[in-house]
Amino acid sequence: MAIANYTDLLAEAHRQPDPQRLLFVFAKAELPDHPDAQQRERFERGEGGVLTPALCVDKTLDELSDMSSLVKESRRTGVEWDIVFVAALAGDGVTPPTSEEAEGPLQHMVEALQMGSIGNFLAFDRQGNAVDIQ
Structure with missing residues (x-):
């Protein structure tokens, strides 16, 4: 299934055979250090910049409902x-991973995003639409 929005993500997570815990890293678009005029102009148009992790949290599916609640x-x-970047962590077939078990994967996710490695994560805007970041 192609995931086009946050609702699709939750539906797909509920369909998984093992209980899921979702990992969220919220990122802020910022100008890079020492931007040139073109980078500044693109950023002011809402394009380009760098995404800096600002907040992270993990949630079970029971703790989630819709994007407006998350916002x-x-x-x-x-x-x-x-x-917001999202990844899933599967449980043991009976229960989802605990927050303590999610700490390491969530930290690795933050580190990957800081390095610009975003390919393993889904990204959503504040309206819950999937975002393809190039």
Whole structure:
């Protein structure tokens, strides 16, 4: 199944044979250090820039409902973000992984994103639409 939005992601996660815990890294678009005029112009048009991890969290499927709820919850942190990257962590067939078990994979996810390695993650905008980041 092609995942076109956050709703599709949740539906696909619910279909998996093993219980899932979803890992979220919220990232903020920023200008790179020492941007040139072209980079600054593209960024002002809403293009380009660098995505910097700003906040991360893990959730079981029972803790998730829709994108607007996720956005509302993130607002309470006071941390601004533009794109959320998501990965799934499968459980043991009976229960999803615990938050403690998700700590290492979530940290690896943050590190991968800091290095610009985004290919293993789904990305969504604040409206819940899948984003293809080139």
